[in-house]
Amino acid sequence: DAMVIQNPRYQVTQFGKPVTLSCSQTLNHNVMYWYQQKSSQAPKLLFHYYDKDFNNEADTPDNFQSRRPNTSFCFLDIRSPGLGDAAMYLCATSREREAFHEQFFGPGTRLTVL
Amino acid sequence: AQTVTQSQPEMSVQEAETVTLSCTYDTSENNYYLFWYKQPPSRQMILVIRQEAYKQQNATENRFSVNFQKAAKSFSLKISDSQLGDTAMYFCAFAGAGSYQLTFGKGTKLSVIP
Numbered sequence: 042d043a044m045v046i047q048n049p050r051y052q053v054t055q056f057g058k059p060v061t062l063s064c065s066q067t068l069n070h071n072v073m074y075w076y077q078q079k080s081s082q083a084p085k086l087l088f089h090y091y092d093k094d095f096n097n098e099a100d101t102p103d104n105f106q107s108r109r110p111n112t113s114f115c116f117l118d119i120r121s122p123g124l125g126d127a128a129m130y131l132c133a134t135s136r137e138r139e140a141f142h143e144q145f146f147g148p149g150t151r152l153t154v155l
Numbered sequence: 156a157q158t159v160t161q162s163q164p165e166m167s168v169q170e171a172e173t174v175t176l177s178c179t180y181d182t183s184e185n186n187y188y189l190f191w192y193k194q195p196p197s198r199q200m201i202l203v204i205r206q207e208a209y210k211q212q213n214a215t216e217n218r219f220s221v222n223f224q225k226a227a228k229s230f231s232l233k234i235s236d237s238q239l240g241d242t243a244m245y246f247c248a249f250a251g252a253g254s255y256q257l258t259f260g261k262g263t264k265l266s267v268i269p
Contacts (some may be wrong), residue, residue, distance in 0.1 A: 045199070072255070083159075083246065083259035084200075091255075098256075131200065140188045140250030141207075144257065146200040 044068070045147035047132050053153045054122050062117040062150045064132030070145070072138050073115040075107060076131040078149070084131055090115060091138055119152075127154045157182045157249050161260035168237045169268050175222075176232045176263045178247030186252040189223065189230045194262075195243040203245070206230065208252075234265075242267045 054060040076084040088097045090109040106118040133144040168174035194200040206214045247260040
């Protein structure tokens with residue numbers, strides 16, 4: 042089945058230690074998104090790739106970076122995680138960027154910062 | 156900026172009964188899309204139903220239907236014949252027609268009781 046896969050499902054890191062979260066898709070979609078979802082809060086868009094073009098949201102901290110080496114994979118890098126970065130990180134894809142196109146979500150990676 | 160409000164943090168319903176989840180939104184746009192997403196425990200978020208603002212007819216998908224009141228900026232989700240598998244977090248979301256960005260509400264946690 043075509044899907045969005047996130048690895049690992051659970052990630053523990055230490056305060057200030059860089060961490061990378063992974064997302065892959067078999068849908069061959071043009072757009073890949075990263076959301077941060079804190080407990081009892083709405084998912085918040087961090088950035089997205091449209092093909093190779095990176096689009097950062099205005100309020101996304103510089104501590105968060107992303108890479109998309111090819112159509113299938115996208116990575117979220119947190120350079121120096123703080124306690125406030127503990128959250129669920131959701132990857133999503135869509136065929137095109139327009140709102141009409143459904144976003145398909147992965148199961149998320151729950152990040153714990155010690 | 157758009158906002159989405161879900162006023163019911165938690166709800167419960169007996170199996171086979173009907174439940175309605177509320178959502179209101181605020182926007183100055185005339186053309187947009189509204190969505191309900193379902194996030195089961197430890198599983199990925201999936202699209203339940205989508206409504207295009209320029210369509211007056213309410214969207215329906217099997218047991219799921221919406222009551223879209225454009226003037227009131229209200230978009231409620233009705234789940235008929237509730238099943239145990241409907242237990243999940245439900246998010247209402249908004250996207251402007253020309254936008255890629257989903258604005259989510261904080262979610263309603265629905266529990267279906269046997």
